[in-house]
Amino acid sequence: MPFWRRKDSAALVFLVSGAVWMVVGTFAGLASAIHLVAPDFFANIAWLQFGRVRAAHTGSVLLGFVTAMLIGGAFYILPRVLGTKLYSEPMGNLAALFFNAGVLIGDVALLGGLSQGREYAEYIWPADVLIVIAFLLLSINFITTIIRREEPLLYVSAWYFVGAIIWTSVVYPVGNVMWHPDTGSQSGIIDAIFLWFYGHNILGLLVTPLAVGIGYYMVPRIARAPLYSQMLGIIGFWTLLAFYTHIGAHHLIQAPIPTWLKTVSVIDSFAMMLPVATVLINWWYTARGRFSKFLVNPAAKFLLVGSIWYAITCVQGPVHSLASVQRVTHFNNWVVGHSHIAVLGFTGFIALAGMYYVLPGITGRRIYSEKLVNVQYWLVLVGLIGFFVVLSAAGLIQGQAWLNGATVYRVIPELKAYMVLRLVSGLPIIAGAIIGLYNVIMTLFRGELIES
Amino acid sequence: MRKSDSIIIIGSLMVVFAATLAVVYWPVFTIPNRPSDLWRPLTDLEERGRRLYIANGCTNCHSQYIRPQDWGIGAERISQAGDYYNQRPHLLGSERTGPDLAQEGGEHSDDWHIAHFINPRFTSPRSLMPRFAYEGMDNIKALVAYVQSLGGDDADARMEIQRRFHKEAVAAYERGPDENVKWLHSRVPKTWRAMPSESPATEASVARGEKIYQDFCIGCHGPVGDGNGPAAEHLYPPPLNFTILRRHLVDGKYIGGILYYQIMNGITGTAMPYFKKHLESAKIWDVGNYIMVNFINWRDDQLPTEGIPASYEGKEAAPVSEQPQPGPTEPGRGGAR
Structure with a gap:
């Protein structure tokens, strides 16, 4: 049987590509961080210039690493919670091919100076097309799998997985304004509204529900306890959808857009605490009294800590959507700190949790080295905590100084130490990514076979 | 298809569409699509520069919108929706690693920008901006044209002043170093x-x-x-050599006031920018003192004065005359209004 027809081959391709992109993406992050410490380090190397490599960093980690790795987990988990098999492995592999080709072409084009210049939606049109085709293929695959299931109950994880994929099939082309292939944009201030609708929903309607779906699968199994409440899961699903779709404009609180839109975005940002609370209450109550089980299993450790990052992210997020808080935190490194704990802390940790959890089931081999998973866990965690602390502090310094009347140029020297610490904090994360990739590849070929 | 399946698939997609309609398409139909008072179309060269700005990801460090709370960094005009009329894509940006550029046009001279694009450390030693020499002079000129257009009509008004005094400054420079200093002095209020x-x-x-x-x-x-910093080769007229100021002291003794004024306001039309938004008053006097002591080898701070010294000056204060000279206006008469 050719590889692309084999059971769980699509899941495997997505997981391994995610592990590869984690290495690529974190190196792009390293190159960006070096610029902020030593701006002449890559002097006149066009493709390593900050503005280009920074966009390649966000594209690689957000889509290439986190999204792909979460989809890989979903490919494995979806048929299992439905008591059926995946509708089509070849279609899943084709989606992986299109998706990774999209990210690769998008990144290479960015480094070569082809960009649409809209944050998180920088990829040029051909890359967008490949990614949308991938999501349409995923939608067909997931929906048909659901329809063909035997199990009467549709478990919460399946809701979140299917939702994430079909919503993104809509949000991605709309947010990227794909009916204008040359610019990928609307005109004027409207374009900012389109962009941040996309920019926030790619987090809220794609990686968040995928990560939540994986958590809903893993938590009861690791805790060996029934889910605390199926109903809370469903409330969380609908409230996530209802509130998250409205909050993009909180990126534009001081921009010239209608006040009602800003108000809606702030109110819904706070309302977001509701779906987040349903998830965390549900997971933590399911695990109550059994947390020790999470500490002996390295995959579960990633999950537990991912849920804590989720809590921190989603308290911080609503608070700095307030105009009075944004007076200080907007436009500076505070927000960069927030996006790192959201993407790497919450969804990235859960993507890694999902990968290590399902990999033995896919390959029939134990993880090559649990010790290396632990090492990766600590490296990424320490690096990320460093990031969060350093960037939040730097952001407050910038924000307060500007509010005090200091020019941007005057504040740059004050950030020197923080930019150095940020660079240093990134190194363990890169080391973690490399160790993770090594561990995944070794598992595929050298992992100890599991007796069935 | 079971009922629960159709609820998630069709039902949730309907929610997504409803939300898109409410928070994306409703603004599309209700936000007036009009240019603001200062908006103007870009020239072909400026448009080319804009594409280079996008290609190089400049938006990742430079915002292009001035917020209401930006009073300290030049919110002479808070950005309005019409400023972005017809711009595809918008370039509002989300981070200020470098300064906001919404009103950058005409803030600096063209040659300042060229030196700065070649190596930002030439003009701004603490800058974190990458070098853009790899773009070549042709593209750099397009980038400069674009940056000089930011701010629309307001930028054009600033550029007008740049051009006017550029002519004067070049003419003065070409008359020789001493004539140049005389011109510079003459452009400081009496x-x-x-x-x-x-x-x-x-x-x-x-x-x-x-x-x-x-x-x-x-x-x-x-x-x-001596005016021979690394940026100098890109600037015309070149930066001033401070050491020749020794033979141009006003009344044979004063230079501090002129230094202060020119650091504060810059010499628009040349690459010398103004610094009053970067530096508070005391810092401008300090840098003037540094130039005086080190490069002119002259001090005018101890000359007798009528002014009451600042309290911290103590033993360092200039001698204060017992009987102040009467001022130019008589008390009670008031000045011309």
């Missing part, structure tokens, strides 16, 4: 010329001035103040 440094040139003041000189001035005026 009240500022016969004025000493109003801050004692103490060791501490000169040390503070040195730090500021290194952060702001050294790239053009050079480490020894």
Whole structure:
């Protein structure tokens, strides 16, 4: 049987590509961080210039690493919670091919100076097309799998997985304004509204529900306890959808857009605490009294800590959507700190949790080295905590100084130490990514076979 | 298809569509799509520069919108929706690693920008911006044209002043170094010329001035103040050589007031920018003192004065005359209004 027809081959391709992109993406992050410490380090190397490599960093980690790795987990988990098999492995592999080709072409084009210049939606049109085709293929695959299931109950994880994929099939082309292939944009201030609708929903309607779906699968199994409440899961699903779709404009609180839109975005940002609370209450109550089980299993450790990052992210997020808080935190490194704990802390940790959890089931081999998973866990965690602390502090310094009347140029020297610490904090994360990739590849070929 | 399946698939997609309609398409139909008072279309060269700006990801560090709370960094005009009329894509940006550029047009001279694009450290020693020499001079000129257009009509008004004084400055420079200094002095308001440094040139003041000189001035005026910093080869007229000022002291003794005024307001039309938004008053006096002591080898801060010294000056204060000279206006008459 050719590889692309084999059971769980699509899941495997997505997981391994995610592990590869984690290495690529974190190196792009390293190159960006070096610029902020030593701006002449890559002097006149066009493709390593900050503005280009920074966009390649966000594209690689957000889509290439986190999204792909979460989809890989979903490919494995979806048929299992439905008591059926995946509708089509070849279609899943084709989606992986299109998706990774999209990210690769998008990144290479960015480094070569082809960009649409809209944050998180920088990829040029051909890359967008490949990614949308991938999501349409995923939608067909997931929906048909659901329809063909035997199990009467549709478990919460399946809701979140299917939702994430079909919503993104809509949000991605709309947010990227794909009916204008040359610019990928609307005109004027409207374009900012389109962009941040996309920019926030790619987090809220794609990686968040995928990560939540994986958590809903893993938590009861690791805790060996029934889910605390199926109903809370469903409330969380609908409230996530209802509130998250409205909050993009909180990126534009001081921009010239209608006040009602800003108000809606702030109110819904706070309302977001509701779906987040349903998830965390549900997971933590399911695990109550059994947390020790999470500490002996390295995959579960990633999950537990991912849920804590989720809590921190989603308290911080609503608070700095307030105009009075944004007076200080907007436009500076505070927000960069927030996006790192959201993407790497919450969804990235859960993507890694999902990968290590399902990999033995896919390959029939134990993880090559649990010790290396632990090492990766600590490296990424320490690096990320460093990031969060350093960037939040730097952001407050910038924000307060500007509010005090200091020019941007005057504040740059004050950030020197923080930019150095940020660079240093990134190194363990890169080391973690490399160790993770090594561990995944070794598992595929050298992992100890599991007796069935 | 079971009922629960159709609820998630069709039902949730309907929610997504409803939300898109409410928070994306409703604004599309209700936000007036009109240019603002200062909007103008871009020229072909400026448009080319804009594409290079996008290609190089400049938006990742430079915002293009001035917020209401930006009073300290030049919110002479808070950005309006119409400023972005017809722009595809918008370039509002989300981070300020570098300064906001919404009103950058005409803030600096063209040659300042060229030196700055070739190596930002030439003009701004603490800058974190990458070098853009790899783009080649043709593209750099397009980038400069675009940056000089930011701010629309307001930018054009600033560029008008740049061009007017550029002509004067070039003509003066070409008459020779002494004539150049005479012209520079003549472009300082009279009240500022016969004025000493109003801050004692103490060791501490000169040390503070040195730090500021290194952060702001050294790239053009050079480490020894002779106007041969690394930016100089790209600038015309070139930066001033401070050492010749010794033979151009006003009334044979004053230079502090002129230094202060020119650091504060810049010499628009040349690459010399204004610094009053970067530096508070005391810092401008300090850097003036540093230049005076190190490059002109002259101090005017101890000349007798009528002014009441600042309290901290103590032993360093300039001698104060017992009987102040009567002012130009008589009490009670008032000035011309």
